Amino acid sequence: MATVSVKDLVLNFGAVKVLRDLNLNIPTGEFLVLLGASGSGKSTLLNCIAGLLDVTDGQIFIDDKNVTWSEPKDRGIGMVFQSYALYPQMTVKGNLSFGLKNAKLPKAEIEKRIERAASVLQIEPLLDRKPSALSGGQRQRVAIGRALVRDVDVFLFDEPLSNLDAKLRADLRVEIKRLHQRLKNTMIYVTHDQVEAMTLADRIAVMSQGIILQLDTPNVIYNRPANKYVAGFIGSPEMNFLDGSLSGAKADIFETDDKKIKLSGYTFSEQNRSSAQSAILGVRPEQVAVNDHAEAMPVTESVEVELVEPMGADTLVWSTFAKQPFRFRMEGTAIVSPGDKVKIGFDPAKASLFDTDTELRL
Amino acid sequence: MADTILNPVAEARGPRPKKAFSRANIFIYGTLLLVSVYYLLPLYVMIVTSFKGMPEIRLGNVFGPPLEPTFQPWVKAWAEACTGINCDGLSRGFSNSVKILIPSVTLSILIASVNGYALANWKFKGSETFFTILIIGAFIPYQTMLYPIVIMLREIKLMGSIWGLVLVHTVFGMPILTLLFRNYFTSIPDELFKAARVDGAGFWGIYFKIMLPMSLPIIVVAIILQVTGIWNDFLFGVIYTKPDTYPMTVQLNNIVNSVQGVKEYNVNMAATLLTGLVPLVIYFISGKLFVRGIAAGAVKG
Numbered sequence: 068m069a070t071v072s073v074k075d076l077v078l079n080f081g082a083v084k085v086l087r088d089l090n091l092n093i094p095t096g097e098f099l100v101l102l103g104a105s106g107s108g109k110s111t112l113l114n115c116i117a118g119l120l121d122v123t124d125g126q127i128f129i130d131d132k133n134v135t136w137s138e139p140k141d142r143g144i145g146m147v148f149q150s151y152a153l154y155p156q157m158t159v160k161g162n163l164s165f166g167l168k169n170a171k172l173p174k175a176e177i178e179k180r181i182e183r184a185a186s187v188l189q190i191e192p193l194l195d196r197k198p199s200a201l202s203g204g205q206r207q208r209v210a211i212g213r214a215l216v217r218d219v220d221v222f223l224f225d226e227p228l229s230n231l232d233a234k235l236r237a238d239l240r241v242e243i244k245r246l247h248q249r250l251k252n253t254m255i256y257v258t259h260d261q262v263e264a265m266t267l268a269d270r271i272a273v274m275s276q277g278i279i280l281q282l283d284t285p286n287v288i289y290n291r292p293a294n295k296y297v298a299g300f301i302g303s304p305e306m307n308f309l310d311g312s313l314s315g316a317k318a319d320i321f322e323t324d325d326k327k328i329k330l331s332g333y334t335f336s337e338q339n340r341s342s343a344q345s346a347i348l349g350v351r352p353e354q355v356a357v358n359d360h361a362e363a364m365p366v367t368e369s370v371e372v373e374l375v376e377p378m379g380a381d382t383l384v385w386s387t388f389a390k391q392p393f394r395f396r397m398e399g400t401a402i403v404s405p406g407d408k409v410k411i412g413f414d415p416a417k418a419s420l421f422d423t424d425t426e427l428r429l
Numbered sequence: 430m431a432d433t434i435l436n437p438v439a440e441a442r443g444p445r446p447k448k449a450f451s452r453a454n455i456f457i458y459g460t461l462l463l464v465s466v467y468y469l470l471p472l473y474v475m476i477v478t479s480f481k482g483m484p485e486i487r488l489g490n491v492f493g494p495p496l497e498p499t500f501q502p503w504v505k506a507w508a509e510a511c512t513g514i515n516c517d518g519l520s521r522g523f524s525n526s527v528k529i530l531i532p533s534v535t536l537s538i539l540i541a542s543v544n545g546y547a548l549a550n551w552k553f554k555g556s557e558t559f560f561t562i563l564i565i566g567a568f569i570p571y572q573t574m575l576y577p578i579v580i581m582l583r584e585i586k587l588m589g590s591i592w593g594l595v596l597v598h599t600v601f602g603m604p605i606l607t608l609l610f611r612n613y614f615t616s617i618p619d620e621l622f623k624a625a626r627v628d629g630a631g632f633w634g635i636y637f638k639i640m641l642p643m644s645l646p647i648i649v650v651a652i653i654l655q656v657t658g659i660w661n662d663f664l665f666g667v668i669y670t671k672p673d674t675y676p677m678t679v680q681l682n683n684i685v686n687s688v689q690g691v692k693e694y695n696v697n698m699a700a701t702l703l704t705g706l707v708p709l710v711i712y713f714i715s716g717k718l719f720v721r722g723i724a725a726g727a728v729k730g
């Protein structure tokens with residue numbers, strides 16, 4: 068079992084700064100998800116940890132050993148790629164044994180490990196096939212098997228499910244989670260899919276433009292996003308953002324348009340806020356109560372329905388609140404149409420407040 | 430989505446109008462026919478002439494089939510025709526050409542494939558500059574290099590020998606072959622290379638176990654380019670070898686252009702056909718692979 072830590076990591080491609088002074092500590096056995104939009108530097112970070120890219124500055128430790136300049140094979144890692152990256156001219160068995168043969172393991176040991184990995188991943192019947200004769204899901208299983216047979220302490224996944232269709236993706240996601248529960252090794256998993264991140268992670272690191280914006284449990288990331296970017300990136304449909312300003316002696320009233328919202332019960336992260344500073348209030352569509360449920364909420368309002376998006380289990384309604392676009396969720400069975408009036412309400416204690424300039428949580 | 434783009438006809442109904450003899454078709458096929466005749470006629474003349482005896486040729490009926498077919502011109506061209514003091518026909522040139530061809534093709538492809546692999550997958554500081562310089566090398570006119578190479582070969586004592594010419598062919602094949610292999614290896618997904626590195630394979634391990642087994646199409650292209658190019662070479666052959674080591678093309682020229690005695694058209698035709706046989710055979714057996722390989726190499730720059 069192994070810890071992974073990254074200290075002040077810098078990586079430049081020529082003049083392009085891809086990773087900037089990045090720090091990350093991953094305890095033994097943690098499932099860490101690197102989540103971010105495309106181009107945010109997730110794969111670059113993973114490749115640095117794997118030893119596939121030479122870092123510009125900084126250090127990488129695996130199990131307290133400085134591996135910054137070690138070869139990938141000497142780092143005790145296994146890696147799974149988005150495009151599966153199976154060796155096309157070798158059989159499944161050849162793919163699984165390639166690394167072990169390079170490591171000059173005895174034949175019996177190789178056989179034993181392949182057998183074990185094949186049974187864990189249920190790919191025994193496929194061992195003699197070529198990758199071209201496998202389906203996408205089977206290929207990715209084999210790719211996971213290739214990491215598995217290496218018997219390593221750290222698994223690196225680079226968007227392993229992105230090339231699969233929705234159903235397979237959900238199946239394999241559960242399998243990866245099961246695999247982690249069983250093996251309990253450290254896993255670093257790159258994805259741009261927030262559902263994968265929320266469901267798999269012990270902790271999520273949200274990345275943007277080469278830095279980690281927030282590193283915390285899925286629960287905290289969802290409920291107390293550290294800044295506006297994270298708030299908008301996590302959650303679907305996207306959080307509503309209301310522009311306004313703070314007022315009151317304790318700066319605990321949010322004013323937007325002609326509305327004054329008392330932020331009672333809200334846990335402020337920033338004590339140094341001032342009255343009259345401009346701020347943004349973020350309210351998730353799924354935290355808005357409707358009709359009868361709205362009555363009990365501290366903030367209520369009657370709004371007009373502008374657009375309806377039925378999504379089966381629930382319905383997304385577009386409307387306007389305080390002269391700003393505002394979306395909220397209703398039951399899938401609710402019957403509403405544009406022009407209808409609906410009573411909505413929300414609890415500011417569960418909302419998120421951000422500074423307009425720094426976009427940091429207040 | 431791609432389907433709808435590729436298949437705009439999906440909307441059209443009913444049988445497709447057939448116009449085998451439309452004006453455009455007649456024009457296209459007419460032109461094609463004319464051009465093929467233009468190219469095939471000389472070949473036809475060569476073949477029939479090579480089977481005629483000299484008396485029949487003097488009658489002057491160029492297009493007529495041989496009245497008394499004879500293999501004698503072919504035998505003479507292969508085994509008896511004289512160039513300078515040697516009177517063993519083209520057979521000597523053929524064996525020289527083979528001795529030049531095999532090591533040149535093997536060496537140039539081996540080196541260029543490693544070059545291309547290194548440039549595509551193991552980028553080092555200045556690798557792009559190195560590649561650019563190599564490519565620029567392909568655009569320098571041969572003429573400017575002819576004499577410097579003479580001096581160089583003399584210094585390393587290879588002037589006039591088959592191995593000197595092998596060296597020249599290997600070096601001159603480098604830019605285009607390296608480009609070919611580099612582009613091919615660049616088109617192989619990077620993640621495959623990364624996976625192999627995580628699996629502990631090194632520079633040569635990845636080259637021999639992962640990359641080479643995937644490169645058959647591009648190797649075929651390289652072989653065709655090199656075999657035809659080196660076999661057809663005349664300039665380097667005439668300059669860097671001597672009569673004993675002349676390749677087939679140079680010897681052919683000496684037979685055809687020999688000024689002594691009567692011009693033996695039938696022998697000349699047979700000699701020319703013999704010399705052209707190797708590239709021809711290569712094209713016929715590998716045409717399909719060639720196209721496939723070129724297409725594969727062109728995917729990504």
Ligand SMILES: Nc1ncnc2c1ncn2[C@@H]1O[C@H](COP(=O)(O)OP(=O)(O)O)[C@@H](O)[C@H]1O
Pocket residue numbers: 080083085103104105106107108109110111112
């Ligand atoms: N080899 C490279 N050369 C130059 N820029 C690169 C290279 N690889 C990645 N980048 C740039 O680095 C940034 C981060 O890339 P990447 O780590 O692949 O992002 P992600 O995996 O989060 O989508 C991108 O802006 C990308 O354009």
Ligand SMILES: [Mg+2]
Pocket residue numbers: 109110111226
């Ligand atoms: Mg990526």
